[in-house]
Amino acid sequence: MDWDLVLGIARFVVATTLLLLLTIPTAFIIIQMELKVIALMQLRYGPNRVGPKGMFQSTIHGFKVLAKEDVTPDLVDRPTFTLAPWMVFMAAAMSMLVIPFAPGLVAFESSISVVYFFAILGLSVVGLLVAGWASYNKYSLLGGLRSAAQMVSYEIPLTLSIVGVVVLTGSLSFTQIIEWQLQHGWAVIWQLVGFPIFFIAATAEINRTPFDMVEADSEIVAGFATEYSGMRFGFFFFAEYVSLFIMSAITVTLFFGGWLAPWPFPAQLEGFIGTLYGLFWFFLKTYLFVFVAVWMRATLPRVRVDQLMGLAWKVLLPVALLNLLVTGVAVVVFNLSGVQ
């Protein structure tokens, strides 16, 4: 019996289960942050009754969504209607498999994790399209098409800015990118143009303000998720917050050193303490970016859909290409690339 294989499978199953379980409190924490942080920015209290300082509000929201009636219109295409939220959520959950939380703490170690990540990201677009179409409602269809167009347009500058990092570090694996950053400093210093492009494109990719035309509540209806209620609807918004976490995690991994500590502190430590140390810094940095995204939601109005598309194609894409060009030239000229 190949114990290595069995152990490997067992490890994978445990890791995946833990990750799936991790998504739940993550989403709850992020929702709670949104409620409370936005409230404080708007000079009001926010939830402060459920639990100490209102901490359990989002948890109760989660359970409430479970308990709601699932109203499904008669004429929807049932298999696809049911499948769409699963697709969107699976895209989010599966992309969590490759995120390096701490040294040695990756569910799925691979040398092409960047490619894997972006492949899985595309799956959520399919999920949204299917949701819009299966709802048998012309507004949902329009909303689904609009959001698909938005996500597809922004994937290109997103990918191009990451290719800049890939060219710089010479590797397609998240862990190796972090190790490159251990030796050369955080990639954000090297990719001063690439990081903003990535950040903007990532915000648009997950449909967060200012690019949340999709879920704009002062537009006609709620977009692709109009006909969804109860837990199906819960899945969509669960998936949105999980992908916010994931995008922040990827930002941190690619540009801000992943689990590495900033300058005055030792970058990483050894052994079990090292794992905890890396975990701490990883989560701190990730939640900092989540906070920035929530802050943007409180502050900024929404970009109109044609301006959104214009931004992606006419501004971000050329700048990302330029960034890639300059990075490539610099790497060749200064011989920067390569880890080992």
Place this chain on the structure above:
Amino acid sequence: MTAVDPETRVPDPIELDRAEEARLHAALGVDLPPRPGDEYAGFDTVGIPDRPPQTEREAEIYTLDEGEMLVNMGPQHPSTHGVMRLVVKVRGEVVVDLDPVLGYLHRGIEKLCENATYTTVLTYVDPMDYLSSMHNEHAPAIAFEKLYGIRAPKRAEYIRALVVELNRVFSHGLMMGFLALDMGGLTPILYGFINRDETVELLSAISGQRMLFNFFRVGGVNWDVSDEFISRLSSWRSNVGRSIGDNEALITENEIFTARTKGMGVLSGERAIALGVSGPNLRASGVPFDVRKAHPYSIYHELEFEVITHSAGDVYARYLQRIAEIKQSLHLIDQIVDQMPHGPVQAQVPGIIRPKPGRAFGAVESPRGLYSVYAISDGGPNPYRFRMRDPSFISLQVMPVLMPGHLIADTMAIMASLDPIMGGVDK
């Protein structure tokens, strides 16, 4: 999924409606004409009425060309203006035509006031344009005083001007919030409400109410203003710049906001005059018409201020116009507090006044425009005819003129910039 037994299934209410309708038709022997759009199975045909169009314009808007679609916005809006239904004809995302459907908030106030004494009328008009209640009361007070042949004392006029300008400050502050909210900015509306809360606390110190003030009387105002109030006013005055400034800092220079509002919904001066637009909307299109300067009422001829205009006539200009008017109102409040004389605040009038038969017209400048009252008296205790002209009602005609060519997303922005209040629109 559990299978549902068709025999014992509880029918859906929409099925009951359809079945009942069919039964009625069968009973009456009447054939219902096929609904237009029934040929598109499963797609709802929202907005198309199930009767032939009655007028030329109705035919124009409810006839769909190839590729056009009717979208219903309202009457329950996520937007804050009240209950109104906009039937928008779109081709893709671009609006081709628009028809506002009103009357959801119609309360018959004009007719109601024919059975009320003149003082009671002043309480009935408060909830018309509920964000500028003081202006709603001011115009009838002017008209009734003309009918009765009386003047309010000087101090009363100053207090009237004071509360009216306070009302203008918070109404315009809220409009900033509504405009941002309709574009997705969640925070400015809350800052606007903080400003409103502070202002309304002041007004409740004078009138006893936070919203529907019931402060004006024929011949003056109801309560006097004390020195303690004046000191509260001055501390409010030093705070209000900050809360408006917070809002401004969030919105005015924001790239996203300006990209969405500049050049949007441009209304030229001549068109605005032809459409009957008044107030900040008209002045933002370059026409310097302000009732306070045009036909001064109350003590406005003693106060020093200029008529502010902007020339662009777009959404951004209307927004800037209101900010400028807030600052102008603060300047006016300063002058009023400086110049307020002592004296009585209400002329001696009987409880039920019976003016001589006649007609009177009283017009004021409300935050939405020219708000006027035309009253006819027949010598009895109730007005014979009480007519209110609400500026938001007339400004709504601008929508079908401005909207075509813009995207649906701009509908809300343009409407928020016109700042209609449905209470006034529907009376």
Place this chain on the structure above:
Amino acid sequence: MDDLRRPGSPASRLGRRRALTAPAVAGALVRALTDRFPELAGTLWTDEDTVEVQIDGARSVEVLSRLRDDPELHFWYLADAAAADYGVGEHFEVVYHLYSDLHPAWLRVRARVDRSSPHLPSITGLWEGAMFHEREMFDMMGIIFDGNRDLRRIYMSPDYRSFPQRRDFLLPDDAADSSAAGVNPLERPETWDLSRFSEEVAHSIDPILPLGTSAMAPGPEAAEIEADETDADKSRPR
């Protein structure tokens, strides 16, 4: 509690109004009006800040366009267009208020409209913004504006059958006609009779309530309504 003290000081009756503007200034308007419209000189009336003239309804467009286009009068802004009902046997009146920057007074133009044939030319050709005014006057008072492209009800629902602001509008009749009294419009054959929307009938008022009927002389409808007495009927003053 000073600010809650009622104004107890004996302010004597403040007497008649003083004119806001010196008569000579508004006099320019009066002179200009009598020059251009000598036939209206008899009906001219002034107030401290309003000048009023009365015209016959059929001339409204002509008079208003001259008021607007004459360089000395220059009444370019329509402030208000209102309707008044002077009683059951009496006429209607449509009242326009105009603003000019050359004169310190509002101009009120009262146009008399016959009750039996309440037609008036529409001024939407002069001011586009009169559309909603005219729709409201049609809806509430039943005055028909000839030439208005969109004369339909604005506040009431399109199949509403009476005109609320008329003096002969009785609320109990309206209540007896409503769903609260158990009336289901779907059960009425006339709701399904679409011929009432045909061309020649479309612009006459209320074919169900014949012209000239008032509730004093009960028409065929009123008899039906009084047959079953609703609660609203019992509250109507007899």
